[in-house]
Amino acid sequence: MWTMKDQYDVVVVGAGPGGSMAAKSLADRGVSVLLLEKRQEIGAAVRCAEVVGPRDVISRFIPVDESWVYHDLDEVWLYPPNGKQLRKDFPQCGMMVDRKRFDKALAIAAANAGAEVRTKTQAMGLERVRDGVRLTVRHMGREHKIDARAIVGADGVESMVGRWAGMKTALGLTKVFSSVQYQLTGIDGPPNVLQFYFGNEIAPGGYLWVFPKAGGTANVGVCVSPSCQKDLKALDYLDRFVQDRFPYASSVEMVMGGIPIGGPLKTFVSDNVALVGDAAHQVNPLSAGGIVNAMEAGILAGGTIADGLASGDVSERSLRAYDRKWFEESGNLYRLHARLRRLYYKLSDDDLNRLGDTLENLVMDRSPNDLYSLDFAKSVVKTMAWMIPKFRFMR
Amino acid sequence: MPIDVNSEKCGYCGGCVVVCHDDAIELAEVNLIISNACTMCNACVVFCPVGALKSVDHERPV
Ligand SMILES: Cc1cc2nc3c(=O)[nH]c(=O)nc-3n(C[C@H](O)[C@H](O)[C@H](O)COP(=O)(O)OP(=O)(O)OC[C@H]3O[C@@H](n4cnc5c(N)ncnc54)[C@H](O)[C@@H]3O)c2cc1C
Ligand code: SF4
Ligand code: SF4
Numbered sequence: 461m462w463t464m465k466d467q468y469d470v471v472v473v474g475a476g477p478g479g480s481m482a483a484k485s486l487a488d489r490g491v492s493v494l495l496l497e498k499r500q501e502i503g504a505a506v507r508c509a510e511v512v513g514p515r516d517v518i519s520r521f522i523p524v525d526e527s528w529v530y531h532d533l534d535e536v537w538l539y540p541p542n543g544k545q546l547r548k549d550f551p552q553c554g555m556m557v558d559r560k561r562f563d564k565a566l567a568i569a570a571a572n573a574g575a576e577v578r579t580k581t582q583a584m585g586l587e588r589v590r591d592g593v594r595l596t597v598r599h600m601g602r603e604h605k606i607d608a609r610a611i612v613g614a615d616g617v618e619s620m621v622g623r624w625a626g627m628k629t630a631l632g633l634t635k636v637f638s639s640v641q642y643q644l645t646g647i648d649g650p651p652n653v654l655q656f657y658f659g660n661e662i663a664p665g666g667y668l669w670v671f672p673k674a675g676g677t678a679n680v681g682v683c684v685s686p687s688c689q690k691d692l693k694a695l696d697y698l699d700r701f702v703q704d705r706f707p708y709a710s711s712v713e714m715v716m717g718g719i720p721i722g723g724p725l726k727t728f729v730s731d732n733v734a735l736v737g738d739a740a741h742q743v744n745p746l747s748a749g750g751i752v753n754a755m756e757a758g759i760l761a762g763g764t765i766a767d768g769l770a771s772g773d774v775s776e777r778s779l780r781a782y783d784r785k786w787f788e789e790s791g792n793l794y795r796l797h798a799r800l801r802r803l804y805y806k807l808s809d810d811d812l813n814r815l816g817d818t819l820e821n822l823v824m825d826r827s828p829n830d831l832y833s834l835d836f837a838k839s840v841v842k843t844m845a846w847m848i849p850k851f852r853f854m855r
Numbered sequence: 856m857p858i859d860v861n862s863e864k865c866g867y868c869g870g871c872v873v874v875c876h877d878d879a880i881e882l883a884e885v886n887l888i889i890s891n892a893c894t895m896c897n898a899c900v901v902f903c904p905v906g907a908l909k910s911v912d913h914e915r916p917v
Contacts (some may be wrong), residue, residue, distance in 0.1 A: 500884070505866070618873065632874070633874060640905060695904055695906065716866030
C-alpha cells in the first residue's frame with residue numbers, strides 16, 4: 461500500500477492557497493512536509509468568485525499559466541441602490557482564474573518543491589506530545605497517527621485546527637458573510653469588468669457581484685451579513701436579482717460559502733501551531749477577498765516555522781514572529797477596513813446613494829494601488845463621518 | 856439531533872462551522888455532522904446561505 465510516513469517536520473492541514481503556499485515555502489527550505497486535503501479533488505468544489513490579484517502579484521508566488529487564467533480585469537463598475545453607474549478604469553487590477561486549476565497548480569508547485577501531498581485525507585484531531593504534536597488523520601476509512609514538530613492549520617473557514625489547539629476561532633454573526641453564487645451562462649455583459657451592486661434590498665451589509673468569464677458566462681453571487689439580512693437568506697437575494705436581470709440565463713455551477721470578514725484573529729499561533737488564511741480570518745474585511753492574503757500568510761508562516769525549526773524552537777513565543785510580521789504589514793489597513801465594514805452595516809439606501817456620489821469624486825483620480833492604501837481608507841472613514849452625522853459618535 | 860441538515864440543500868461550504876461557539880458542527884468532506892454539544896443557539900440556522908439547517912424543536916406544533 462502507498463503509505464504516509466508517521467513522522468514529518470511539519471504537517472499542513474488543508475490544500476487551499478494558504479496551505480499550498482505554506483507547504484511550498486517549507487519544502488523550499490528543506491523541511492519535510494506533509495500537505496493534507498480532506499476532499500477528493502484539490503480545488504473542488506469551488507467556494508469562490510475567482511478573482512485574484514494581477515499578474516505581477518501572482519507571479520511572485522508561481523509563474524502565471526494561461527491554462528488557469530480566464531482574462532485580465534481592467535475596469536470596475538459600482539451600482540449604488542439608485543442604479544447610477546460609477547465607472548472606474550483599473551488597468552490590470554486583477555485576473556479571473558479557474559480556481560479548480562489554480563488551487564491544483566499551487567498544490568503541484570508545493571509537491572514539486574518536495575512536499576508530500578495527499579487527498580481524501582482528513583485531519584481528525586491533535587494532541588500535544590513531548591517535542592511537538594501528534595495528529596490523527598483518516599484516509600479511506602483508516603486512522604493514522606502522525607508526529608510533527610509543528611502543524612499549519614490552513615483548513616479554511618471550517619477550521620478545526622485552531623479549536624483543537626485551544627484557540628478561540630468561533631465568530632459572531634456580524635463577523636461573517638453568508639454567500640452564494642451561480643455561474644450563469646447565456647448572459648451578455650462586458651468582459652474584463654467587475655460589477656458590484658449595493659443596497660439593503662440587494663445585498664444587506666455586503667454586495668452583489670457580476671464577474672464575467674469567457675463566452676457569455678459570469679460568476680453572479682451575493683454576500684450578505686446575517687446580522688442585516690432580515691427574514692431572507694442570501695439565496696433569496698440572489699434569486700431575486702437573477703430573476704430580475706437574467707431570467708433567461710442558465711446556471712452551470714452553484715457555490716455556497718461563509719467569508720470571515722470580522723478582521724484577523726488576535727493571534728495566529730500557539731505552541732507548535734500556526735493558522736493561515738481563512739482559518740486565521742485573514743480575509744480583507746472590506747473587499748472580502750482572501751486568496752492572495754492566504755498565500756502571503758502561508759509564506760510568512762512557513763518561513764517563520766522554518767526559522768523556528770532551524771533554531772530548535774517552535775513554541776508560541778518563537779512563532780509570534782509570524783504574528784508580528786503579519787500585523788506590521790497589514791494590521792492597520794485591516795483595522796480600518798473592518799471599521800468601514802461595521803459603519804457600512806448602518807447605512808440606509810439614501811446614505812449609500814450619497815456615499816456613491818461622494819466616492820465618485822474621491823475615487824476618480826486615484827490609481828488602483830492608492831485605493832488599497834491606508835490613506836484612502838482614512839479619507840473614506842472621514843467622508844462617511846462627515847456625511848452621515850450618526851457616524852460621528854461611532855467607534 | 857437538535858439541528859436538522861437538509862442534505863438536498865446543503866452545499867458543504869463549512870460556513871456554519873465558524874459561527875458555532877460550541878464546537879458542535881464538523882464538515883467531513885461532504886458530510887455535515889452536528890453533535891449533541893449543540894446548545895440550540897440558532898446561529899448556524901440564521902447563517903446558512905441556502906436555508907439548509909433547521910432547528911427541530913421549533914418545528915413542534917404548539
Ligand atoms: C462565494 C465566495 C466567493 C469568494 N470570492 C473571492 C474572490 O473572488 N477573490 C478572493 O480573493 N477571495 C474570494 N473568496 C474568499 C476565498 O475563497 C478564501 O479567502 C480563500 O479560499 C482562502 O484560502 P485558504 O487557503 O485559507 O482556505 P480554503 O481555500 O478554504 O482551503 C481550505 C482547505 O482545507 C481543507 N480542509 C479543511 N479541513 C480539513 C481537515 N480537517 N483535513 C484536511 N483538509 C481540510 C478544505 O477542504 C479546503 O480545501 C470568496 C469566498 C466565497 C465563499
Ligand atoms: S452553511 Fe449551509 S450550505 Fe454551508 S455547510 Fe452549513 S448547512 Fe451546508
Ligand atoms: S444551533 Fe448553535 S450550538 Fe447548535 S450547532 Fe448551530 S451554531 Fe452550534
